[in-house]
Amino acid sequence: MDSTRNTTLADLHSGEQATITSLGRGSGIQGRLTALGFTPGAKLTVMQNYGRGPLVVALRGARVALGRREAGAIQVLPLPI
Amino acid sequence: MSDCHTPSSNQASVVQAVAGVPTIALAGQPNMGKSTLFNLLTGLNQHVGNWPGKTIEKKEGFFKHNGREYHLVDLPGTYSLTANSPEEVIAREYILRQKPDLVLAVVSAANLERSLYLVSELAALPCRLVIALNMVDVAGQEGIEVDAGKLSTAVGVPVIPLVATHARGVDDLLQAIHMELQSPTQKERSMPDIRADHRQVRSDLEVLILPYLPPGYPPAWCALKLLEGDAEMQGLVRAAVPAGTSKQVDDILLKHDDAFLAIASGRYAWIESMLRTAVHGQRAGQISITDRLDRYATHPVSGLAILAGILGLVFWLTFTIGSPIQNALAKGVVVPLASMTGTLLAGAPFWLRGLVVDGLIGGVGSVLTFLPILMIFFGAFSLLEDVGYMARAAYVMDNFMHWMGLHGKSFLPLFLGFGCNVPAVLGTRTIESRQARLLTIILAPLVPCTARMAVLAFLTPAFFGPNAVIVSWGLILFSLVLLVVAGVILNRVLFKGERSAFVMELPLYHTPNLRTTGMLVWQRSLSFIKKAGTTILGISMIVWALSVLPNGNVETSYLASVGRALEPIGRWMGLDWRLTVALLTSFMAKENSIATLGVLFGGLTKAGLAQTISAAYSASTGLAFLTVSLLFIPCAATVAVIRQETGSWRWTFLNIGLMLALSVGIASGVYAIANAMGV
Numbered sequence: 036m037d038s039t040r041n042t043t044l045a046d047l048h049s050g051e052q053a054t055i056t057s058l059g060r061g062s063g064i065q066g067r068l069t070a071l072g073f074t075p076g077a078k079l080t081v082m083q084n085y086g087r088g089p090l091v092v093a094l095r096g097a098r099v100a101l102g103r104r105e106a107g108a109i110q111v112l113p114l115p116i
Numbered sequence: 117m118s119d120c121h122t123p124s125s126n127q128a129s130v131v132q133a134v135a136g137v138p139t140i141a142l143a144g145q146p147n148m149g150k151s152t153l154f155n156l157l158t159g160l161n162q163h164v165g166n167w168p169g170k171t172i173e174k175k176e177g178f179f180k181h182n183g184r185e186y187h188l189v190d191l192p193g194t195y196s197l198t199a200n201s202p203e204e205v206i207a208r209e210y211i212l213r214q215k216p217d218l219v220l221a222v223v224s225a226a227n228l229e230r231s232l233y234l235v236s237e238l239a240a241l242p243c244r245l246v247i248a249l250n251m252v253d254v255a256g257q258e259g260i261e262v263d264a265g266k267l268s269t270a271v272g273v274p275v276i277p278l279v280a281t282h283a284r285g286v287d288d289l290l291q292a293i294h295m296e297l298q299s300p301t302q303k304e305r306s307m308p309d310i311r312a313d314h315r316q317v318r319s320d321l322e323v324l325i326l327p328y329l330p331p332g333y334p335p336a337w338c339a340l341k342l343l344e345g346d347a348e349m350q351g352l353v354r355a356a357v358p359a360g361t362s363k364q365v366d367d368i369l370l371k372h373d374d375a376f377l378a379i380a381s382g383r384y385a386w387i388e389s390m391l392r393t394a395v396h397g398q399r400a401g402q403i404s405i406t407d408r409l410d411r412y413a414t415h416p417v418s419g420l421a422i423l424a425g426i427l428g429l430v431f432w433l434t435f436t437i438g439s440p441i442q443n444a445l446a447k448g449v450v451v452p453l454a455s456m457t458g459t460l461l462a463g464a465p466f467w468l469r470g471l472v473v474d475g476l477i478g479g480v481g482s483v484l485t486f487l488p489i490l491m492i493f494f495g496a497f498s499l500l501e502d503v504g505y506m507a508r509a510a511y512v513m514d515n516f517m518h519w520m521g522l523h524g525k526s527f528l529p530l531f532l533g534f535g536c537n538v539p540a541v542l543g544t545r546t547i548e549s550r551q552a553r554l555l556t557i558i559l560a561p562l563v564p565c566t567a568r569m570a571v572l573a574f575l576t577p578a579f580f581g582p583n584a585v586i587v588s589w590g591l592i593l594f595s596l597v598l599l600v601v602a603g604v605i606l607n608r609v610l611f612k613g614e615r616s617a618f619v620m621e622l623p624l625y626h627t628p629n630l631r632t633t634g635m636l637v638w639q640r641s642l643s644f645i646k647k648a649g650t651t652i653l654g655i656s657m658i659v660w661a662l663s664v665l666p667n668g669n670v671e672t673s674y675l676a677s678v679g680r681a682l683e684p685i686g687r688w689m690g691l692d693w694r695l696t697v698a699l700l701t702s703f704m705a706k707e708n709s710i711a712t713l714g715v716l717f718g719g720l721t722k723a724g725l726a727q728t729i730s731a732a733y734s735a736s737t738g739l740a741f742l743t744v745s746l747l748f749i750p751c752a753a754t755v756a757v758i759r760q761e762t763g764s765w766r767w768t769f770l771n772i773g774l775m776l777a778l779s780v781g782i783a784s785g786v787y788a789i790a791n792a793m794g795v
């Protein structure tokens with residue numbers, strides 16, 4: 036596993052896929068995130084990221100909107116396209 | 117995922133067959149079709165109330181199947197049973213403490229992976245469980261096939277395929293429920309387990325807390341909730357265990373503050389093993405309708421344009437269809453009814469005639485004519501919600517809401533506020549952060565509700581003739597600008613510009629269900645009629661009584677004395693004592709100002725109330741009155757829910773004070789400017 040390829044969810048572009056490596060800490064919404072399918076190892080697709088404003092992410096068969104700051108706290112490993 | 121558990125099973129247990137009317141609780145994540153199923157089963161035989169001590173809607177109802185009666189309770193939609201929000205606490209406490217005879221878990225076949233998450237929690241609770249596999253039609257369209265039989269065997273719980281919107285599968289479901297209620301034993305159930313590396317911690321905790329738990333709380337489950345960082349459960353345990361144990365528990369939790377991930381991973385691993393056996397066909401990466409629509413609906417530019425278009429359409433519909441109906445009702449029903457009753461009661465004592473004609477018909481009757489406006493607005497809102505659009509609206513508004521330190525989720529309750537501020541304040545429950553929630557609550561009364569807009573629609577044409585539309589829109593727009601400005605300032609002053617987290621599901625688009633919308637419109641209408649028949653009726657009667665006591669002359673009545681006492685303040689805004697009194701009574705319900713004026717101006721002449729009033733006052737007074745009415749302190753019902761939801765009188769009074777200062781200040785300014793401009 037090449038750890039330099041680790042990045043945050045907020046840095047992924049529309050259409051990119053990635054695996055979650057960590058949810059980050061202290062945001063106080065981890066409970067929400069896990070219930071919505073965000074767990075380490077889960078695969079996601081970025082449906083929408085216009086570089087500003089919230090993102091839309093598809094994971095576990097559902098679409099979830101996520102604030103930019105929240106997405107910035109989530110570490111992911113991009114999957115080769 | 118080799119480090120994950122193998123599903124464990126609990127013992128088959130002997131349970132009592134249910135006697136009497138069994139209680140069934142409907143559980144499920146949001147948007148799974150719970151309410152659709154609930155409405156389908158109970159029809160109009162349902163009651164909407166509140167959960168004890170909470171202001172979250174509690175829906176209960178009864179239905180019959182094969183001559184047997186059942187009691188159905190709609191639990192709030194929750195993603196999990198961890199106390200992330202009051203809804204989750206309600207749902208789990210209901211299941212643990214009230215012990216329904218059966219829990220009916222509604223899941224979506226189109227999205228089993230996510231919707232089974234709640235089931236993975238329910239399966240661990242000591243209750244009879246049946247799974248309603250809803251939306252098999254949507255799954256079919258997406259090329260997903262779920263084998264209900266295999267899923268049932270895998271979980272160890274009956275699974276019945278269903279299309280709630282077309283009542284397909286309901287008989288099978290009810291039959292399965294009946295069988296399950298009759299069965300003397302509970303089948304072995306597969307349950308998720310915490311990831312292997314945390315099992316020891318879980319059982320350590322379990323042993324520690326075991327002796328102290330309240331009855332009905334399964335120790336293993338409580339231990340899991342503790343590890344998940346569930347504040348509610350931590351509080352419960354801390355209160356129950358001795359100090360030494362409490363310290364030990366805290367130490368364990370501190371050391372394993374990442375355990376929530378092991379638990380969630382364990383649940384998803386369990387779900388994945390269920391899916392492997394029961395789900396065939398994968399969405400082959402094809403672009404669904406939802407994704408295609410979202411390219412426009414959630415686009416930063418076209419998304420906003422679509423939202424503006426939709427909102428414009430909703431208001432246009434509400435007022436171009438609603439207002440004429442309202443006018444027709446006022447002129448065609450209320451006025452003739454008043455004069456007819458007046459003639460009929462000609463021989464009756466003066467107080468009886470006054471009470472009925474002025475108090476009842478003039479007051480309550482005028483207010484009831486607002487019903488069509490209310491129905492159209494809530495119908496439109498419910499349709500948008502039902503289609504799945506409202507989440508998109510929240511999404512595109514997110515950037516904009518940031519100015520106020522809020523995020524997209526605050527937009528929905530505020531928008532709901534256009535219908536009525538009470539559901540707006542209640543709707544803030546979906547906002548996780550307390551600060552964002554408080555701010556949204558405080559801002560909600562600045563959204564003009566249908567009652568206030570109806571007052572506007574009622575009076576502006578009389579005062580401003582052909583310019584009425586511009587004046588109304590101007591005033592509404594003005595209060596929204598005020599909302600944003602107040603939001604920006606309050607956020608700076610009260611919360612030092614902090615911003616809260618934003619996570620929200622975007623549901624699949626659905627074709628709307630007319631039954632769902634019809635039901636909501638029906639319930640809102642009912643509660644409005646109830647309000648007209650109680651609060652507004654009561655106030656109308658009191659206003660009328662005060663207006664004729666002590667000697668039958670309005671000018672020298674008690675009401676006139678109250679009004680005259682406050683008139684100095686009213687004068688700032690160009691209001692005489694009548695308008696001042698009308699404004700005061702609007703505190704009980706916004707529509708009351710019309711009802712009060714109806715009483716005060718007595719006899720509803722042929723010209724109608726609005727014309728009578730506009731003849732009595734100048735346009736600048738009219739404008740100031742409309743302004744202050746629009747911004748005046750929230751109505752009693754709203755104040756009550758603000759108090760309940762903020763849990764503090766300080767916030768409540770802060771809110772009232774803010775609205776009072778804004779309304780009187782701005783209306784005085786408007787009056788001065790309008791006079792200076794010679795309006």
Ligand SMILES: Nc1nc2c(ncn2[C@@H]2O[C@H](COP(=O)(O)OP(=O)(O)OP(=O)(O)O)[C@@H](O)[C@H]2O)c(=O)[nH]1
Binds near residue numbers: 628
């Ligand atoms: N196609 C299809 N749509 C359905 C089915 N069941 C429900 N729906 C639709 O799904 C949407 C959500 O249904 P609701 O009954 O409001 O869902 P809920 O579980 O009560 O949601 P919350 O109240 O938010 O928890 C509505 O638009 C329904 O019309 C179904 O079987 N098939």
Ligand SMILES: [Mg+2]
Binds near residue numbers: 193
């Ligand atoms: Mg519902």
